[in-house]
Amino acid sequence: MIKKIAICVLYLSVLFGQFSIAEEKFLSLKKSKVNVRYGPSFDSEIKYIYKKINLPIKQIDQKENFRRIVDLKNNSGWIHVSQVKKSNSIIILEDKILYKKPSNFSKPIAKLEKGRLLVLKKCENIWCNVKTDNYSGWVKTENIWGSIK
Numbered sequence: 001m002i003k004k005i006a007i008c009v010l011y012l013s014v015l016f017g018q019f020s021i022a023e024e025k026f027l028s029l030k031k032s033k034v035n036v037r038y039g040p041s042f043d044s045e046i047k048y049i050y051k052k053i054n055l056p057i058k059q060i061d062q063k064e065n066f067r068r069i070v071d072l073k074n075n076s077g078w079i080h081v082s083q084v085k086k087s088n089s090i091i092i093l094e095d096k097i098l099y100k101k102p103s104n105f106s107k108p109i110a111k112l113e114k115g116r117l118l119v120l121k122k123c124e125n126i127w128c129n130v131k132t133d134n135y136s137g138w139v140k141t142e143n144i145w146g147s148i149k
Helices: 002-015
Strands: 025-029 034-037 046-050 056-063 066-070 076-080 084-086 089-092 095-098 108-112 116-126 128-131 135-140 145-146
Touching: 002 076, 056 076, 056 089
Parallel strands: none
Antiparallel strands: 025 056, 025 084, 034 046, 034 076, 056 066, 066 076, 089 116, 089 145, 095 108, 095 135, 116 128, 128 135
């Protein structure tokens, strides 16, 4: 009987929003100017402004139409859901070689420096086909910030 009551209380709490259940997931910024706020409301002050489209960020919480996010440098704040999209980018955490094909034996195209933003085209096993500035090619998926899913 007590078990049934506890389940009902939990169900009603979730139903009426007392608990915030948000899965952690990577997203990308939809626009080249995005306000990050102190709280989940347009009434909250702006904490800082991102000025990089496709920047990968991690959602760590949600409240109504706002998402609490954290970035690579551990900055956090709240962004309106209209400013984010499904993850489509990564940041490399070490220097990497961009290859023509998904193989270490393929022709190298460019050396990419740590911190470079790469837009994902598709991923296969441990390789992703990416685009950055004027370059397009394949990089290994180790030591990255963001999601390749």
